[in-house]
Amino acid sequence: MKNRLKVLRAEHDMTQAQLADETGVSRQTINAIEKGKFDPSLPLAFRFAKLFKLKIEEIFQDEE
Amino acid sequence: MKNRLKVLRAEHDMTQAQLADETGVSRQTINAIEKGKFDPSLPLAFRFAKLFKLKIEEIFQDEE
DNA sequence: TATATTTGTAAAACAAACTTTACATCAAAT
DNA sequence: ATTTGATGTAAAGTTTGTTTTACAAATATA
Numbered sequence: 001m002k003n004r005l006k007v008l009r010a011e012h013d014m015t016q017a018q019l020a021d022e023t024g025v026s027r028q029t030i031n032a033i034e035k036g037k038f039d040p041s042l043p044l045a046f047r048f049a050k051l052f053k054l055k056i057e058e059i060f061q062d063e064e
Numbered sequence: 065m066k067n068r069l070k071v072l073r074a075e076h077d078m079t080q081a082q083l084a085d086e087t088g089v090s091r092q093t094i095n096a097i098e099k100g101k102f103d104p105s106l107p108l109a110f111r112f113a114k115l116f117k118l119k120i121e122e123i124f125q126d127e128e
Numbered sequence: 129t130a131t132a133t134t135t136g137t138a139a140a141a142c143a144a145a146c147t148t149t150a151c152a153t154c155a156a157a158t
Numbered sequence: 159a160t161t162t163g164a165t166g167t168a169a170a171g172t173t174t175g176t177t178t179t180a181c182a183a184a185t186a187t188a
Contacts, residue, residue, distance in 0.1 A: 001107055015134060026177055031136065038175055041144075042103045043065055046126050056120045062110050079164060090147055095166065102145060105174080 001039045003060045005030070008052050023047040065103045067124045069094070072116050087111040 009019055016034070020027040023044060033040050039060075040048070049056045073083055080098070084091040087108060097104050103124075104112070113120045 001110075017134080025175095027135090028137085028178085029176055032176085035136075039106045041175065042106050042109050042120075042124060043126075044175090045106050045109075045120075046065075046124075049121075050126075056106075056109075057113075060106060060110075062107075062114075081164080089145095091165090092148085092167085093146055096146085099166075105145060108145090 001060055002036075002063050003033065005048065005059065006034050008048075008054075008059065012052070019051075022051055065124055066100075066127050067097065069112065069123065070098050072112075072118075072123065076116070083115075086115055 005019070009016070014022075016030045017027045020030045023030075024047065025044060029040075032038055045056050045060060048054075048059055052059065069083070073080070078086075080094040081091045084094045087094075088111065089108060093104075096102055109120050109124060112118075112123055116123065
């Protein structure tokens with residue numbers, strides 16, 4: 001499962017800490033997701049989508 | 065987090081066991097998700113979406 | 129260059145997702 | 159009515175997601 005969080009953050013000029021804050025998780029969680037250590041929960045994926053006004057599939061992609 | 069799995073299953077005439085099988089989880093997991101006991105992981109949500117050819121948001125909805 | 133901010137990482141602990149086994153209930157059924 | 163298939167549920171266990179604390183490394187900025 002790949003994701004575009006780092007790029008989306010850059011486009012919105014946000015730090016990992018700010019994204020964590022806006023989505024209600026810790027900065028380490030954002031970092032771990034960006035680094036591919038694990039996938040977010042579905043509710044957290046929805047919060048990313050809502051924040052960036054994108055579909056979940058526009059942020060996360062199955063890497064077959 | 066609400067979901068339309070039960071309806072989608074009905075539309076596709078599938079049992080919980082069949083859906084479990086096609087998405088690689090146990091029947092109890094399908095049952096628990098349908099009954100709202102917990103949300104699926106993001107990868108599992110993707111598998112549902114792929115199977116039913118729907119966006120994740122067409123299957124799962126934030127209940128505000 | 130020194131200092132501040134951001135990012136990477138790690139360990140311990142807890143929470144949520146998921147499995148296995150097992151049994152009970154419900155609805156066709158015919 | 160009893161069997162058969164589907165669903166509901168529960169307990170114990172494993173794995174994955176997440177937090178907290180803490181520190182090191184990288185990047186920006188003064």
